[in-house]
Amino acid sequence: MNGRDGEVREVRIASWRRRVGAWLIDIILVGILWDLLAGAAGPITQFHFWLPPGPIFSAWFVHLGSGDALILFAYWTVLEGTRGQSLGKMALGLKVTDRRGDAIDLSRAAIQSFGKAFLLPVDVLIGWIAMPGSGQRLFNRLSETIVVLVDDSAPEGVRYVRPG
Template sequence: MSDERQGSDSKIILAKWSDRFLAWLIDFIIISSISTTIIFLSFGSTYYEFDEDGLWAENIQYIPTSILFFIYWVILEYKTGQTIGKKILNLKVVDITGEKPKLKGILISCFGKSFLLPFDVILGWILTNEKRQRIFNKLGDTVTVKIKDYPDPSDVKYVKD
């Protein structure tokens, strides 16, 4: 997008926080269901009891589930720019220039979303900028945009100065 676009093709519409949350919620339901099924098949139960230290045994589920989320988001957002939730809501992850993000940017963004989401979002709201980025989106140079308003790269018309 370094070349100038003509007409309405020059706008990128940033996704609203509410749309991003709904996409995340859809992904959360999908991955949590898969994680719970894997745990049930592995241990024969999803019932948790206190361990001898008084800690909930379910806390152990946090790390593998977060890793599953991380893998899911990295693969889908790097390959297509969309998870299932983003696809349903017509959202896509792009780099700050509107192009396909680099793997490093996706890894950074997905790390924050998978392991530190509450801090990532709250700090993003407090320190937000005009691009509606979470902190790890900003660190990874990624933004979430609306697809229906985002032109297909094959439809882009470039002009020279």
């Protein structure tokens, strides 16, 4: 794609492996935080995620209920709509952008977050089948967003050095 001055901007699409890693980090962190907040508020509610039973997923934070998807939807919409990154994406060097690699707004973040929070298996499966090789879920396509690798290089005129 051409940039503002005719230059071609390179936007590196994130791998599915990294995206799943960021998703796992997000659901674990949000689950722990919500359980702590719910514990402080008393036994009014608890936040648990549902994943298939097994030794990897048998921890206390892995049981998903219906209200949990609303919390994740709000979490992803706000963070990705304002910063472009959830905590999981920050940890793994990913960012949600528009197709040109520019920042997205809350409305685009809400559309792409909806699929991730409420319809993830269907969202991913349709993306793999209908848009092979694109690295997009269905709701990424509907929101005109992509998940990209963050360019962590130093700005022009800066060189990072480590002491010692």
